[in-house]
Amino acid sequence: xxxxxxxxxxxxxxxxxxxxxxxxxxxxxxxxxxxxxxxxxxxxxxxxxxxxxxxxxxxxxxxxxxxxxxxxxxxxxxxxxxxxxxxxxxxxxxxxxxxxxxxxxxxxxxxxxxxxxxxxxxxxxxxxxxxxxxxxxxxxxxxxxxxxxxxxxxxxxxxxxxxxxxxxxxxxxxxxxxxxxxxxxxxxxxxxxxxxxxxxxxxxxxxxxxxxxxxxxxxxxxxxxxxxxxx
Amino acid sequence: xxxxxxxxxxxxxxxxxxxxxxxxxxxxxxxxxxxxxxxxxxxxxxxxxxxxxxxxxxxxxxxxxxxxxxxxxxxxxxxxxxxxxxxxxxxxxxxxxxxxxxxxxxxxxxxxxxxxxxxxxxxxxxxxxxxxxxxxxxxxxxxxxxxxxxxxxxxxxxxxxxxxxxxxxxxxxxxxxxxxxxxxxxxxxxxxxxxxxxxxxxxxxxxxxxxxxxxxxxxxxxxxxxxxxxxxxxxxxxxxxxxxxxxxxxxxxxxxxxxx
Numbered sequence: 001x002x003x004x005x006x007x008x009x010x011x012x013x014x015x016x017x018x019x020x021x022x023x024x025x026x027x028x029x030x031x032x033x034x035x036x037x038x039x040x041x042x043x044x045x046x047x048x049x050x051x052x053x054x055x056x057x058x059x060x061x062x063x064x065x066x067x068x069x070x071x072x073x074x075x076x077x078x079x080x081x082x083x084x085x086x087x088x089x090x091x092x093x094x095x096x097x098x099x100x101x102x103x104x105x106x107x108x109x110x111x112x113x114x115x116x117x118x119x120x121x122x123x124x125x126x127x128x129x130x131x132x133x134x135x136x137x138x139x140x141x142x143x144x145x146x147x148x149x150x151x152x153x154x155x156x157x158x159x160x161x162x163x164x165x166x167x168x169x170x171x172x173x174x175x176x177x178x179x180x181x182x183x184x185x186x187x188x189x190x191x192x193x194x195x196x197x198x199x200x201x202x203x204x205x206x207x208x209x210x211x212x213x214x215x216x217x218x219x220x221x222x223x224x225x226x227x228x229x230x231x
Numbered sequence: 232x233x234x235x236x237x238x239x240x241x242x243x244x245x246x247x248x249x250x251x252x253x254x255x256x257x258x259x260x261x262x263x264x265x266x267x268x269x270x271x272x273x274x275x276x277x278x279x280x281x282x283x284x285x286x287x288x289x290x291x292x293x294x295x296x297x298x299x300x301x302x303x304x305x306x307x308x309x310x311x312x313x314x315x316x317x318x319x320x321x322x323x324x325x326x327x328x329x330x331x332x333x334x335x336x337x338x339x340x341x342x343x344x345x346x347x348x349x350x351x352x353x354x355x356x357x358x359x360x361x362x363x364x365x366x367x368x369x370x371x372x373x374x375x376x377x378x379x380x381x382x383x384x385x386x387x388x389x390x391x392x393x394x395x396x397x398x399x400x401x402x403x404x405x406x407x408x409x410x411x412x413x414x415x416x417x418x419x420x421x422x423x424x425x426x427x428x429x430x431x432x433x434x435x436x437x438x439x440x441x442x443x444x445x446x447x448x449x450x451x452x453x454x455x456x457x458x459x460x461x462x463x464x465x466x467x468x469x470x471x472x473x474x475x476x477x478x479x480x481x482x483x484x485x486x487x488x489x490x491x
Contacts, residue, residue: 054487083312099235099238100235101321
């Protein structure tokens with residue numbers, strides 16, 4: 001069984017069609033790049049998987065079931081914004097994740113935070129935007145999830161931080177799990193991708209193995225993206 | 232999972248509200264001391280009056296601040312950015328909302344308690360005269376017991392009803408792009424729906440009940456049987472509306488969540 005299956009999925013915002021008849025399967029054990037320009041429908045698709053938006057028609061099935069409590073147990077989601085309660089300390093945040101996610105590895109979180117020189121009693125509200133993003137990433141990657149969904153994890157951070165983020169993702173995800181990374185910064189992440197999905201104006205334009213693109217088409221994913229989405 | 236949600240909701244509300252309540256208590260003590268000094272030394276009469284005025288304003292503000300803060304907490308935690316975390320926790324929407332309703336109601340009653348306590352301290356000082364309690368007991372004895380019980384239950388249901396009605400307004404409002412404006416619009420709509428439906432249901436009872444007719448014609452001054460009957464009816468309506476708006480909130484956040 002596929003990890004996720006989209007069946008004729010459509011999402012409208014009023015009269016605007018954000019997703020048009022999406023049919024897509026996400027398999028186990030692969031790193032997917034969900035690539036598209038701003039406003040292409042990436043975040044809408046991700047929100048529907050995470051039960052933050054409801055489709056207008058069609059359905060999404062996660063291990064055969066609609067998004068709900070069971071799917072939330074196996075998906076670790078990093079949104080494109082800061083979702084933390086700023087009145088918390090780091091130690092309270094760790095306890096929060098431990099309380100609600102059975103697959104949360106406290107030791108791993110503590111080790112990762114230590115490397116970032118973040119202390120347990122540090123207040124979230126006193127951290128810079130970049131540090132908050134890193135803390136959030138540490139929390140998400142410290143879960144032993146079946147699927148990690150990372151929405152723009154490297155958007156808005158400096159190149160040095162991008163390397164840290166990519167390394168944290170690659171060295172910490174649960175073995176056998178899948179990752180969906182949504183971004184428009186392709187050059188930075190293309191080397192880690194197994195499967196590439198191009199999305200634009202709510203339609204899937206391409207869903208192909210990354211090696212096939214590299215070898216058969218003899219181009220990089222970044223070049224292909226630039227050609228496909230040339231203005 | 233409800234107990235874990237409650238733990239974080241109580242903790243989050245405590246961080247802001249408990250210091251506010253202690254400010255109320257501290258101000259009560261200061262007011263009491265200032266008033267005692269003013270009795271002895273006339274030079275203190277002006278500052279004492281000023282402190283008393285601030286004290287009264289703070290007393291009135293405590294329950295209002297609590298109510299506003301509990302609503303803000305609901306909005307920020309479930310509809311704004313924090314909602315991305317809360318709605319992706321493996322917990323039911325029912326538990327998410329129930330936790331907010333329980334913690335908010337508890338804090339609103341705590342605010343009443345602290346306001347009354349601060350008032351007593353401000354007026355009588357830290358060592359109350361036992362006579363106050365016997366006076367209160369005498370007063371309660373003169374009032375019908377059922378009436379008192381109904382008043383207390385109505386107060387409780389009234390607090391819960393107001394919270395849940397606002398939750399339902401916010402749940403309906405978040406479906407639109409301008410979430411705040413639509414939440415206010417739905418709030419006005421739901422308030423009026425409750426008022427109109429309640430009036431329509433109470434009207435036939437008022438017109439047909441002979442006791443009520445006697446009451447308004449002035450032949451029967453205080454008839455607790457009549458008042459209790461009216462209160463019981465209003466209470467049942469409030470409970471039904473609370474349940475209705477609660478179910479509406481759960482359903483909308485389950486099927487029509489629209490986090491942007």
